[in-house]
Amino acid sequence: MSASAGARKRLTIPLGLLLVLSLALCAAFVHFFVTRGRRSEDLPRLFPVPAFALTSEQGRPVTRADLEGFAWIADFVFTQCGGTCPLMTQKMARLAADLKGIEAIRFVSFDVDPDRDGVPELAAYAEAAGADPARWSFLRGEKSAIVSLARDGFKLAVVDGDPKDPEPVLHSTRFVLVDAAGTIRGYYDSTDPEAMERLQADARRLAPGSRKGTR
Numbered sequence: 649m650s651a652s653a654g655a656r657k658r659l660t661i662p663l664g665l666l667l668v669l670s671l672a673l674c675a676a677f678v679h680f681f682v683t684r685g686r687r688s689e690d691l692p693r694l695f696p697v698p699a700f701a702l703t704s705e706q707g708r709p710v711t712r713a714d715l716e717g718f719a720w721i722a723d724f725v726f727t728q729c730g731g732t733c734p735l736m737t738q739k740m741a742r743l744a745a746d747l748k749g750i751e752a753i754r755f756v757s758f759d760v761d762p763d764r765d766g767v768p769e770l771a772a773y774a775e776a777a778g779a780d781p782a783r784w785s786f787l788r789g790e791k792s793a794i795v796s797l798a799r800d801g802f803k804l805a806v807v808d809g810d811p812k813d814p815e816p817v818l819h820s821t822r823f824v825l826v827d828a829a830g831t832i833r834g835y836y837d838s839t840d841p842e843a844m845e846r847l848q849a850d851a852r853r854l855a856p857g858s859r860k861g862t863r
Contacts, residue, residue: 691825691850694832698801702758702787702794705770710787712830719854720754721847722824723838724798724806726761727773731815736838737777740823744784746848752828752855755784758797760806761817762788802832823847827854 697712704710723740725733740755747753759765765773770786779786788794798806804820825834825847833854836847 691833691854693827694834695801695803697826697830697832698797700789700793700797700801702789703767704781705767705774705786705788706781707767710785715754715756715826716830717828717856718752718754719828719851719856720756720826721851722756722758722802722826723822724758724760724794724802724804724819726759726817726819727765727769728761729815729817732821732838736821736823737773739838739844740784741777741779743844743848743851744780747851748783750852750855752857753783753851755779757784757786758794759786759788760794760798760819762791762794825850825854828856 699712701709701711721740721743723736725736727733737757740757744755759770765788767788770788774781774784774786777784795806798804798819802824804822804824806817806819809815809818821838823836823838823844824832825836827833834847834850836843838844
């Protein structure tokens, strides 16, 4: 074997490895940027949340504008609910705990029974849930405004039931994910563990990179 042939043989292996590594790095590069670019775009843009002006469990005014720049998760509950609400609130608390390290995510629970739930009742309910008032708001307003917001804005049902029933107000058990621009991006069945996992993952995707704001 000539010296030049031996040199070519010795160079064949490192060049082959270099080609494999280059292709692998290229594939990883493309995968990273394609999936990174689609992280929020793969979620549908459904409906804009209409403007609202409500009162929090802290007695403070809260509007939709206060949530601009944050991704947020919403649900509809009430404090005297003896059925689904405690479970929904428990799951919201779990989401809040799991997403605690992400500053740009907020949580909003709209009260569907404001005739019986005043600010003190909401404050007690929030405290029992272990809610951080800087991140999780419980909002109340006129009954007609809340019903309109649920039905017309969030496209969720709210109807009065039997006053003697554990659920005197019937309402959806779905959680709603809203982006930083105030657009609904998804609905999630709170009774479905897989849906809750998707919600957490989608909320992480939608959260702006950094945002400091006030409640």
